[in-house]
Amino acid sequence: MSDALDLLWTASLWAAVLRIATPLIFGTLGALLCERAGVLNLGIEGIMTMGAMVGWLTVHLGGDLWTGLLAAALAGAALGLLHAALTVPLGLSQHVSGLGITLFGSALAYYLYRLLVEVGDLPPTIEPFQAIRVPVLSDLPFLGPVLFSQAAPTYLALLCAGVLAFVLARTPLGLALRMTGENPHAVEAQGLNPVRLRVGAVVAGSALMGLGGAFLTTAAFNSFFPTMVQGRGWICIALVVFASWRPGRALLGALLFALFDAWQLRLQQAVPGVPYQLFLMAPYLLSILALVLVARRARVPEALMVPYRRGER
Amino acid sequence: MRLERRTHVPLAAAALAPLAAVGLALLLAAGLIAAAGVSPLAAYAELLRGALGSRLALTETLARATPLILTGLAAAVAFRARVWNIGAEGQFYGGALLTAWAGHALLAGGPPVLGVPALLLLGMAAGALLLLGPVALRLSLGVDEVVTTLLLNFAVLLFVGLMIEGPLRDPLAFGWPQSVPVASDLRLPDLVPRSRLHVGLLVALAAAALVWAVNARTVWGAETRAAGLNPRAAAFAGVSLPRTLLGVAALSGGLAGLGGATEVLGVTGSVTTNLSPGFGTAGIVVAMLAGLHPAGVVASAVFLATVFVGADAMSRATEVPSFIADVIMSASLLAMVVALLLVTHRVAR
Amino acid sequence: QGTPPLRVAAVHASPVENAWNSRVHLAFQQAAERGLIAYEFSEGVAATDYPRAMREYAESGARLVWGESFAVENEAREVAADYPDTAFLMGSSGGPSGDNFGVFGTRNHEAAFLAGMLAGAMSQSGRFGSVGGYPIPEVNLLINAFRFGVQETRPDATFSNIFIGAWFDPAKAKEAAIAQIDGGADILFGERIGTADGAAERGAKAIGSLIDYTPRYPGTVFANALWNYGPTIEAIVADVQAGNPTGRDYTEYSFMRHGGSELVFVPEEVPPEAVAAMQAREAEIRSGAFEVPIDADEPA
Amino acid sequence: MTPAALELDRITKRFGPLVANDAVSLSLAQGEVLALLGENGAGKTTLMNILFGHYRADEGEVRVMGRPLPPGQPRAAIAAGVGMVHQHFTLAGNLTVLDNVLIGSEPLLRLRSRRAEARTRLLDLAARFGLPVDPDARVADLSVGERQRVEILKALYRDARILILDEPTAVLARPEAERLFGTLRGMTGQGLSIVFISHKLHEVMAASDRVAVLRAGRLVAERRTTDTTPAELAELMVGRRVARPRRAARAPGPPVLTADRVTVVEKGETRLDAISFEVREGEILGIVGVSGNGQATLGRLLSGLARPSTGALALGGRDMARLSPRALVREGVGRIPEDRHAEGAIGELAVWENAILERARDPAFARAGLVRRAAARAFAADLIARFDIRGAGPDTRTRLLSGGNMQKLILGRTLAMNPRFVLANQPTRGLDEGAIAAVHARLLEARERGAAILLISEELEEALGLADRLQAIVKGRLSDPIPAEEADTRRLGLLMAGVWEVPHAA
């Protein structure tokens, strides 16, 4: 079994952790932003799918990679706007709207892909983001491959975590967003518009989710496949709770989940003979376990999932 | 602009709104269909035919609605008590797996009059157990059940894979991992001969009636609603939160498990990892569309099944990519919730 | 010329990007272009909807309904029994039934075996990896055939395999490939797309399955165990046109001797001695002197 | 003459068929304190919500310092110098005091909150107006009185010149309330104008310059405070003469409920510290105290929601420490919870459902696990008639009842079962004079009938009017009882401040 533990000290593993974590970081931050403002966004899976498709398609049609990411973010924002419109001013069930958006976003993405892209033997490819090689730093032992040889969107994800943490914790806008998730009436009583704040948070959060999807098709891989998001969005929803709605911990949670995943891929070789499902199950079961351990400290935004309707009792 | 609850609901609005919603969804999809170079009108004629236009179509629509009714009820029961069960998919598989195993190993050879009900109960028990855990965790440690049930979906599906590739693998099957089959005399009979519509539909309708009766008529049903609406006040009035919520978990998970059991006993006879195309998740949609009302659950399950089966057939009959079915279904759903809101509320200045 | 094209309807359980489906899809499209058949299809059909899709096509007058009955064997056979005038051709791990339910298997294992022979001769480390979706027979027997081939030229080889638990998660397949390369493997058998991406990133080599991946991954994929579905299509279309019963096993048309499978490789990247040995084996396979073992058990 | 600080000009507001404000015109001079009076549901909060921009009036105009206020925009009201302390606090419990004060005060897109400056300014204001707070405390951890201070500071922080307080003292005990009014007085000295809403006539008399009375949405009277009396105001409000009932002498019977050195520890904190008391048949024992001194725990203890860690609690001589709420109800314990919305009733349920909520499994209302709906409805109809619950039928959604009527419903379902012991926890909080009189009358009737009643109240008037004996609760401990005859507000005030060992102020 010491083999299994030795794996934990390899740069290969940790480099993989960052790669696997990147879409999760984007998605989790996005979901966190929505929830911090009081809106549960179960549309994430569909939004990530749409982001994956649109990001890829933009590059396929001749845009550059960053334009692709921008387009993915916009596509995410558009679906987010739909979710926000249904759940914030109309106050509709966040569950239904979210699941509806997931269905809608995925189906529309697949449909448009079929209409717009000729698939031959293999789906067409784009030239994806490459790992950045920083002169001296990338050659450092361990740290080089782990921290200084990632694709650019990975750094963007880390940056987003820092920015979101800072915005939420330190800026007036962040305070207003947090307050909107705690007590929208208090926000209104101070002259701000909780509806706009919520809509804004959902739109921005969904844009982040779109980026998470786009990472899969513009960095982790170079083609789009239907269903390739593979439940990553749902994981993000879980990670937000795991993170107690804090960006710093969301980053940590995504990394932890990715660690389980990267580790199990390596364990499948190191410990042959164990059914592969057990390895695949590990990240989910360990997440539940982790959740049990942090549950007492979690502090749910009080107005999460509570529709805000002005002037209603 | 704000929404005001209508004091009385105009009948015409209540009748027209759902139609308008579906119309809107079809309008949106018409653009997509036209983009594929197909006439939307011709396509929609096919949709209607595909969902309702033949014996095959009708029985298929109802057969597809059957598991949706049960998972819809599962969500409705749970959500009414504010137990956010997002894990009906896993519970569905749990019920299916235990049913298949018991129908092969435990109860095969016994009298079907006892065996079939016993299998349905076992399916319920498996689903129930899968939700009791998360709810117990919430009650004891405050672990959010949205997340635990969500994560359990993945774990259960992998567990099903583990079982059907391992101990429960059908050695006589064709190689593809598939569970041992349920003894043939324990299968649910067909409701319409030579179709896939089976007695499970009656089970689902009975479950809906039962859930309605429990909700509306029993003390326990009233207490679960109270606990959901205002746990503090319910606790003050002496409603035991653990007891009611665990009961709700057992019922909700049980209904989802029953969905898996009927699908196995009525349709497939065994379990594979693609038994469900997301029946659990769709159940949430069904329940919310129904305003959590059991009768509404039946109606909205049939509605969603109709839209899906019709759109699916339409995509085949025309050269429209088959993903259009999900586009139409989800767009109808989103438009429908808005329409239902506008039936009960009006937009005020 | 004289015969009108045969109406063929395919029910793909996966989206047609799936490598396996894409081979069939492409072959049907080519047959349609040649005027042999008229082709229509559904894709991404869930198991619960699958029998209905088959029925709808049968009722709409398709002469041949093609599909993959792996996960719905019993139901698919019931459907076929209800439509005796329609021919059904199903990817299946089981045998044919009745007069109209024909089956086929995916048998590019011979080519996988030959690819393994090349790999065995090329590896520095003696460690070989593979990435699969799920351990179903159609996947297992390929990976096992690859391993048998490796052992021919490299008896001391060690193997690893990772199942990613998904048909469509190229990002994960890529990570699985990287994990194995970092664990010492230098040649990977890629049952799933994404494997070669991992190999390319790490400068290792990969073997493609079903499809020719070399144009997409030049310098990385040096050999491919191709699967050609054309021979199977021609065989069954001929049977249908001739009015022969189609309830038989069409698997043989996937074998090398029918042109149903072949090894394509990049000669410059492979040691000539290895090619010679491999080609000797290939001749034996084609002649029937050597049979590549079929082992559908889950590879360890 | 300087313009009035605030003018409301013919404000009309309708909710569907209901006219909540009917052409109300009011003005407020600078430095003036105006009290707004009215029964529950008279439209006071609605009027203030219009003034603050939460609601848009259907007709009429609001002017601040002579300038019309754009309707429906709290932001504009704040900018014009209006600050509002809401009836139901608008605070986020999970955030800190500073967060709650700071929100909305800075440009949203500023790159970084100036928290250090804000903290200094907040502490300054707090010192200047005598409203001490800890900026870094989590609001959920604060007492009600402290939360109120935060609410006021929020308004002051935004430079309010006109302060609206909607029932600021509903949840405060007398000494706190008096301190609040002292503070407000100080503020008018610094140029603020104040409108406050209250149901407590003594406060109105003591703290206001002028009084406006609303009845059913209309302004029915305006008086200079010095020119009116509590009795006149009560009559103006209700439209008829009201007086609180008086307690008749009655000899108490044997003890019904006794607590002997009961200690309750919750979450590691000692909430009740070896308290002893007894409540006798036909007697009302009043527990007075400043909120946050253990009343809530005492309420939970006697409602079956908390357990003693040590000590004995007996009902009719039998141990009742482990009884569940349902068992207590079966044993004849009636409970009126502190917060009718949070604990007393479930707004979304029908009146009849709330009427039987506590006794849902009682054979009277359930058979074989099924609800006896007819019996339950009949019971609710009977309560409605007997307890004068207005504006409701058995099937009305309870949320639609006014506070007073909801309280009557709770009182009714509690007293209808002829309990031998009644816990009445803040039974008249937030109620208008008419409703208070009705609730008091019912409690006294129950006493007359022989029920033992434990009254927890922060309202000295109420405690003195109802209780036969009084004990003060301070930091989880109970003073020795004193007979009502020996009590007066001064003595009680001392007791509540923890000064227990004072000789009788004979």
Ligand SMILES: Nc1ncnc2c1ncn2[C@@H]1O[C@H](COP(=O)(O)OP(=O)(O)OP(=O)(O)O)[C@@H](O)[C@H]1O
């Ligand atoms: N100026 C800054 N730049 C970047 N990140 C910052 C800055 N200030 C604070 N942060 C990050 O923001 C986070 C604060 O938000 P968050 O709620 O995520 O964590 P936290 O409150 O620190 O959590 P914990 O209570 O566990 O310490 C900190 O973890 C910190 O890493």
Ligand SMILES: Nc1ncnc2c1ncn2[C@@H]1O[C@H](COP(=O)(O)OP(=O)(O)OP(=O)(O)O)[C@@H](O)[C@H]1O
């Ligand atoms: N948003 C609303 N929708 C519908 N009716 C409302 C709304 N707000 C208040 N009302 C109704 O308007 C009337 C006046 O309510 P308001 O809250 O102004 O009374 P109030 O005088 O403040 O009473 P209290 O003393 O109980 O606080 C009541 O009948 C109330 O039910």
Ligand SMILES: [Mg+2]
């Ligand atoms: Mg923090």
Ligand SMILES: [Mg+2]
């Ligand atoms: Mg009010």
